[in-house]
Amino acid sequence: MIAKLIAAALLLVTGALHLYQFVLTPPTLPVMVTVLFGAVYLVLALAVAFGGRRALITTQAITAIGGFMAVASVVQKQQELTFWIVIFVVIDLAVIWFCAWAKAELAQVR
Numbered sequence: 001m002i003a004k005l006i007a008a009a010l011l012l013v014t015g016a017l018h019l020y021q022f023v024l025t026p027p028t029l030p031v032m033v034t035v036l037f038g039a040v041y042l043v044l045a046l047a048v049a050f051g052g053r054r055a056l057i058t059t060q061a062i063t064a065i066g067g068f069m070a071v072a073s074v075v076q077k078q079q080e081l082t083f084w085i086v087i088f089v090v091i092d093l094a095v096i097w098f099c100a101w102a103k104a105e106l107a108q109v110r
Helices: 002-024 029-050 053-075 083-109
Strands: none
Touching (some): 029 053
């Protein structure tokens, strides 16, 4: 149960930070994608907190896609590597790990 709550809390924090990027930087395609992912992360936070295994799997997939897209945008020189991108990818990796932990906790309960 604690893993689900930590994953949900991380999603809330990163979702809010993603949305805050819209205020900090001029709107470009990478920033607009970041803002979109922020909104999705806020919804996923609720799904993880109150959902089951499917919500955890969906969250892992979407955060993996988000992290991959952030790294790919830097590699393709669409944007520069910034502190924010590093933080977002690290949080994405942590959410994936906590969701895996939560799935393991759910499997033990059954």
